[in-house]
Amino acid sequence: MAQLSDDCFAFGGALMSVDEAQALIAARIPPAEGEEIVALTAARGRVLAHDLVAATPLPPFANAAVDGWAFRHADLRPDAPTRLVEAGRVAAGHRAARPLAPGEASRVFTGAPMPPGADSCVMQEDATREGSAILVPPGLKRGANARPAGEDVAAGALALPAGRLIGPAEAGLAAALGRATLQVRRLPRVGVFSTGDELAEPGGALAPAQTFDSNRFTLLSLLGGLPCVASDLGIVPDDAARTAAALTTAARDHDLLLTSGGVSTGEEDHVRSAIEASGKLVFWRLAVKPGRPAAMGVLPRAGSDFAAGGTPVVGLPGNPVAAVVCFLHLARPLLLRLAGAQDRPLPRFAATADFTYRKKAGRREYVRVTLATDDGQTRARKFPREGAGLLTSLTESDGFAELPEAITGVAPGDRITVLPFAGML
Ligand code: AMP
Ligand code: MG
Numbered sequence: 001m002a003q004l005s006d007d008c009f010a011f012g013g014a015l016m017s018v019d020e021a022q023a024l025i026a027a028r029i030p031p032a033e034g035e036e037i038v039a040l041t042a043a044r045g046r047v048l049a050h051d052l053v054a055a056t057p058l059p060p061f062a063n064a065a066v067d068g069w070a071f072r073h074a075d076l077r078p079d080a081p082t083r084l085v086e087a088g089r090v091a092a093g094h095r096a097a098r099p100l101a102p103g104e105a106s107r108v109f110t111g112a113p114m115p116p117g118a119d120s121c122v123m124q125e126d127a128t129r130e131g132s133a134i135l136v137p138p139g140l141k142r143g144a145n146a147r148p149a150g151e152d153v154a155a156g157a158l159a160l161p162a163g164r165l166i167g168p169a170e171a172g173l174a175a176a177l178g179r180a181t182l183q184v185r186r187l188p189r190v191g192v193f194s195t196g197d198e199l200a201e202p203g204g205a206l207a208p209a210q211t212f213d214s215n216r217f218t219l220l221s222l223l224g225g226l227p228c229v230a231s232d233l234g235i236v237p238d239d240a241a242r243t244a245a246a247l248t249t250a251a252r253d254h255d256l257l258l259t260s261g262g263v264s265t266g267e268e269d270h271v272r273s274a275i276e277a278s279g280k281l282v283f284w285r286l287a288v289k290p291g292r293p294a295a296m297g298v299l300p301r302a303g304s305d306f307a308a309g310g311t312p313v314v315g316l317p318g319n320p321v322a323a324v325v326c327f328l329h330l331a332r333p334l335l336l337r338l339a340g341a342q343d344r345p346l347p348r349f350a351a352t353a354d355f356t357y358r359k360k361a362g363r364r365e366y367v368r369v370t371l372a373t374d375d376g377q378t379r380a381r382k383f384p385r386e387g388a389g390l391l392t393s394l395t396e397s398d399g400f401a402e403l404p405e406a407i408t409g410v411a412p413g414d415r416i417t418v419l420p421f422a423g424m425l
Pocket of ligand 1: 194195196198199211212213214215216260261262263264317318319320389
């Protein structure tokens with residue numbers, strides 16, 4: 001259970017940098033306890049609980065990589081075709097009747113065990129059959145077109161480390177090593193709230209001064225791509241007592257709580273004070289734009305007792321783009337820690353800026369950009385409107401340009417780092 005607390009964190013007026021916040025998460029958040037066994041077909045998105053060590057080599061035996069003939073490389077003439085006597089035939093799933101003698105070539109098909117004695121293969125397209133003889137051209141290397149046992153994974157080698165998120169490639173590798181089930185970590189339970197008197201449930205009607213809640217759906221969808229069980233905890237009104245009650249109740253049976261909105265300095269912002277009233281605030285305000293009014297804290301699991309560890313809570317900003325930025329840089333790494341997953345930095349690549357931008361030093365900024373590739377160069381163009389509330393700035397752009405704390409601006413032609421939305425949003 002999470003041991004996140006504020007004991008060695010000096011909470012002052014300064015803004016917390018993204019790196020500091022992430023270092024705090026890495027240092028203070030242990031994985032949620034518990035493991036279970038799942039079928040490989042249900043393992044996608046789960047986190048491997050233990051190292052997977054290969055019990056057998058992969059491939060299990062040396063085999064032909066092509067349809068053709070297997071032979072002894074030592075029989076080949078270096079600079080002229082070699083005539084070998086066709087002897088034997090091995091199909092995939094069958095074994096050679098006898099070892100290959102010098103001067104012989106055995107018909108083989110892809111995946112068939114190499115006949116003992118043979119070490120190389122020629123593709124059928126490259127060889128010529130002349131009666132019962134096979135003409136093999138010169139130039140093939142020893143081991144050509146043959147796959148040695150254990151080429152992929154040696155017996156006893158670490159195939160997948162504990163903490164690996166299981167995707168299609170991992171499922172395939174586990175199956176290839178003979179596993180039908182995997183021991184995985186328990187999925188952390190994540191509760192998601194929205195806060196705000198103005199929010200209405202989509203599907204209903206809008207009263208005057210209301211707007212539909214969108215953050216909860218963005219966040220639940222983001223969580224859908226991460227190792228957790230997310231629960232929709234609805235909308236909490238802008239009321240101190242009700243905010244505190246909602247958080248403390250949910251903290252009892254969740255491993256992580258996410259809220260959005262209500263975390264700025266206004267009188268109607270109750271999330272931070274609710275965390276302070278019933279738990280501990282770890283930090284408030286992040287040196288990032290958009291996303292400054294973000295808070296992180298820990299709430300007791302049972303009553304006011306922290307002995308059993310606490311439930312971390314991330315108070316995300318209300319503006320939809322700011323909520324996404326803070327989710328990606330705070331909630332995501334925190335959740336991966338709880339899930340016992342290896343660090344998975346967000347994908348980043350280099351691009352050339354096609355825009356001018358001024359920023360303040362001392363905070364990191366995420367600018368929405370569209371990407372175009374010409375002449376093999378990826379160019380990033382700034383989305384024309386900047387508001388942190390614009391949902392279409394996410395649907396109509398391709399990624400975030402990540403502008404580091406130290407810089408004060410971007411000029412056309414500058415090399416910048418882009419975090420693509422693909423695979424992230
Ligand atoms: P707040 O941080 O609560 O002051 O909210 C900042 C802005 O984000 C306000 O315009 C809110 O109406 C908007 N907002 C807050 N929560 C949500 C939400 N769940 N869905 C859509 N907009 C929201
Ligand atoms: Mg609000």
